Amino acid sequence: MMPISDTRSSFRFSTDDLPEPIRAKAVRELYERTHVPGKIEPLEPLPGSSVHVEITKLTLSGLGIMAGRLAGLRQAARPRSAVSVGEDDLLLAVNLRGRSWVQQNDHDLVLEEGDAMLAPRGCNGFTITRATPVRFMGFRVPRRAIATLAARVDAEAPARLVRHDCEALNLLVGYADVVVNGPALDAPELQRLVVTHVHDLIAAIVGATRDSTAIVEARGIRAARVKALMADILEHLDHCDLTPAAVAWRQHITPRYLHKLLEGEGLTFSAFVLEQRLARAYRMLRDPRLRDRAISTMAFDIGFNDLSYFNRAFRRRYGAAPSDVRRSAQCGDPPPLETA
Numbered sequence: 184m185m186p187i188s189d190t191r192s193s194f195r196f197s198t199d200d201l202p203e204p205i206r207a208k209a210v211r212e213l214y215e216r217t218h219v220p221g222k223i224e225p226l227e228p229l230p231g232s233s234v235h236v237e238i239t240k241l242t243l244s245g246l247g248i249m250a251g252r253l254a255g256l257r258q259a260a261r262p263r264s265a266v267s268v269g270e271d272d273l274l275l276a277v278n279l280r281g282r283s284w285v286q287q288n289d290h291d292l293v294l295e296e297g298d299a300m301l302a303p304r305g306c307n308g309f310t311i312t313r314a315t316p317v318r319f320m321g322f323r324v325p326r327r328a329i330a331t332l333a334a335r336v337d338a339e340a341p342a343r344l345v346r347h348d349c350e351a352l353n354l355l356v357g358y359a360d361v362v363v364n365g366p367a368l369d370a371p372e373l374q375r376l377v378v379t380h381v382h383d384l385i386a387a388i389v390g391a392t393r394d395s396t397a398i399v400e401a402r403g404i405r406a407a408r409v410k411a412l413m414a415d416i417l418e419h420l421d422h423c424d425l426t427p428a429a430v431a432w433r434q435h436i437t438p439r440y441l442h443k444l445l446e447g448e449g450l451t452f453s454a455f456v457l458e459q460r461l462a463r464a465y466r467m468l469r470d471p472r473l474r475d476r477a478i479s480t481m482a483f484d485i486g487f488n489d490l491s492y493f494n495r496a497f498r499r500r501y502g503a504a505p506s507d508v509r510r511s512a513q514c515g516d517p518p519p520l521e522t523a
Contacts, residue, residue, distance in 0.1 A: 194240040206234045210256065222259050226314055235316065241363055245378045247323035250363050254316040260302075260309050272304040273326045273336065275345075275385060277356055281317035286310045287342050297347025301388065302340070309342050320356060324385055332386035332395040350435075351387035354407035358384065361410050380406045408436065409444050413455070420459055423488045427452045460485050461500045464493070468505055469512040478505050 196213065198206045207225040213236065225234045238251035260274075276283075278294035285292040285300050287309035292300060302309060303326055313319075330336040345352055358380065368374045383403020391399045415430050422429075430452075431438045445452055467473050467481050479490050482505075487493040497505050 193242070195238070197237040198235055199237065203233060206236075210234055210236055224257050224259065226255050226257055226312070239363060241368075243368070243374050243378050245325060245328060246381055248320070248359055248363055248381075249323075250320040250359070252316060252318050253313045256313050258311045258313075260304065271326045272323050273329055273385070274300075274302050274304055275322040275324075275355075275388070276300045276311060277320045277322075277352070279318040279320060279356070281313070281315055283317055283319070284312040284314075285342055286312070290341050292342060292344050294344070295347065297353075299345040299347075299349075299352055299388075300342050301345050302342035303337070320359060322355075322359070322381065322385065324382060328382050329386050329389060332382065332391055332399060333389035334392045336389060345388055349388060351384055351404065354404060354411060355381065355384040355388065357411045357414065358407040361414065376406075379403065405444065405447070408434070409448060412436075412441060412444060416456060417459060420456070420463065421484060421486045423486055425456060425486060456486075457496060458500075460487065461497055464497060464505065465501060465508060468509045471512070474509070474513060478509070481505075 198209060201209055210223055210225055213223050223236075233255055235252065235254040236256070238249055238253075240247065240249045242248075276294075277299040278296060280296055282296075283294040283300075285294065287302075294300060300311070304323070326336055347353075362368070362377055368377060380403040383399040384407055386395065387399050387404060412430055412434050415433055416425065419425050419430070427438045427441050431441045434441070436444075442452060445455060463485050464481060467476075467485075468478070473481070482490055482493040494505060497508075501508060503511075
C-alpha cells in the first residue's frame with residue numbers, strides 16, 4: 184500500500200443562486216477552480232431544462248470524492264497525451280439517479296440508475312453527457328494504489344461499465360455517503376483509514392487478486408458493511424419491530440454475520456438500538472419546537488412500545504427523568520450529566 188500523508192480539503196459549488204444567463208460561464212470556469220477530471224461544458228438547452236450544478240468535493244491524500252447533481256452538461260476527459268506526468272489516476276463515476284451517456288471513440292455506454300463507469304484517467308479520452316438531471320458520485324484514486332490489490336488495472340484500458348448489482352459498488356456508495364455527509368474527518372488517522380477502505384472497495388470492484396481478497400474483505404468491505412447496517416438501523420429506528428433478522432435481510436447478510444460485525448465494534452444489536460433511541464429521545468426533549476408533544480407520544484414514535492421501560496432506561500442513561508430533561512431545556516438550564 185502506498186503511503187498516505189495527512190492532508191484534507193473540501194469544496195462546495197452550486198448554481199442555484201446564480202442567474203440563468205451567467206450559469207454557463209460559471210460552469211466553464213469550474214474545471215480550473217476545482218480540478219475536476221474533465222472539462223465541463225453546458226449543452227444546448229432543451230425545452231424545459233437548464234444548466235444545473237450542485238457539487239461537494241472532498242479531497243484526501245490518495246482520494247478524491249465528488250458528489251451532487253448535474254444537468255444540461257457534458258464532461259470531457261482530457262486525452263492521455265494531455266494528462267500531466269504523474270497523473271495516473273483511476274476514475275469511477277457512479278450514476279445514482281437519472282441516466283448518463285458515455286462516449287469513447289466508437290465505444291458507447293449508457294449508465295442507468297446505480298450503474299458506474301470505471302476508467303483510467305485520460306484513457307484515449309471520453310465524454311459523459313448528462314442532459315437531464317442526474318445525481319452522481321465520483322471517485323478519483325491513484326491507479327498504482329489499486330494495482331497493488333487488483334488483478335487488472337490497465338492504464339490503456341477503455342472505459343467499462345460496472346452494473347448496479349455489483350455488491351462492492353453499492354457498499355462503496357453507502358460508505359462514501361457517510362464520509363461526505365458525516366462529521367468532518369479532522370483526525371489524520373481517520374483520514375488514512377477512510378482512504379484505505381475506499382481503495383479496498385474499488386479494488387473489489389475491479390477484481391481483487393487472490394492474495395489480496397482476504398485483506399480487502401476483512402478491511403474495506405467489512406468497514407463498509409458496518410456503516411451500511413448502522414445506517415439501516417438508524418433509518419428504521421422508529422419501527423417497533425426492528426430486529427436483527429429484518430436488518431440482515433435488507434443488507435443481504437445473515438443475522439449471525441450481523442452480530443459478528445457489531446461484536447467487532449464492541450456492540451450488540453439491542454444495546455446499539457437502545458442507545459440510538461435514547462439519544463433521539465434526548466434531542467427531541469430538548470427541542471423547543473416539540474415542547475407541546477407528549478413524552479409518551481415521543482417514546483412510541485421513536486420505537487419504544489413500553490413506556491415504563493423507556494422511562495427506566497432513560498433515567499439510567501442520563502441520570503434524570505425525561506420530564507426533568509424537558510424542564511431543564513425550557514428553563515435554559517445546562518443538560519444533566521450523562522451516566523456511564
